[in-house]
Amino acid sequence: MRALGARDTVTGLALMAAPAGRARRLATVARVLCDWTDAVVFPSALAGRGTGRLVAASAWAWGALALGALVLDERAGR
Numbered sequence: 001m002r003a004l005g006a007r008d009t010v011t012g013l014a015l016m017a018a019p020a021g022r023a024r025r026l027a028t029v030a031r032v033l034c035d036w037t038d039a040v041v042f043p044s045a046l047a048g049r050g051t052g053r054l055v056a057a058s059a060w061a062w063g064a065l066a067l068g069a070l071v072l073d074e075r076a077g078r
Contacts, residue, residue, distance in 0.1 A: 007034060015066070020078045028070040035063030 011034060014027040039059035043052030 004038075020073075024073070025070065028066055031066045032063045035059050035066065039063065 011027065011031040015024070015031060018024040018027040036059065039056045042055045042059060046052040046055060
């Protein structure tokens with residue numbers, strides 16, 4: 001969990017600090033891929049605990065939120 005927290009902190013800081021353009025797109029893609037990878041991997045790691053679907057849905061949602069923010073940012077010309 002600490003590694004995930006560190007990874008999320010690093011990708012979040014990269015999103016905040018990245019200038020518009022390619023750097024921001026790359027930071028966003030990294031975040032989306034991390035979240036969606038979690039959505040695929042975590043349910044099997046949590047098998048039998050009854051929380052796999054909830055964790056997967058949350059990870060999919062966070063990835064979609066980051067992707068949606070990028071799309072809106074790009075449309076606004078930032």
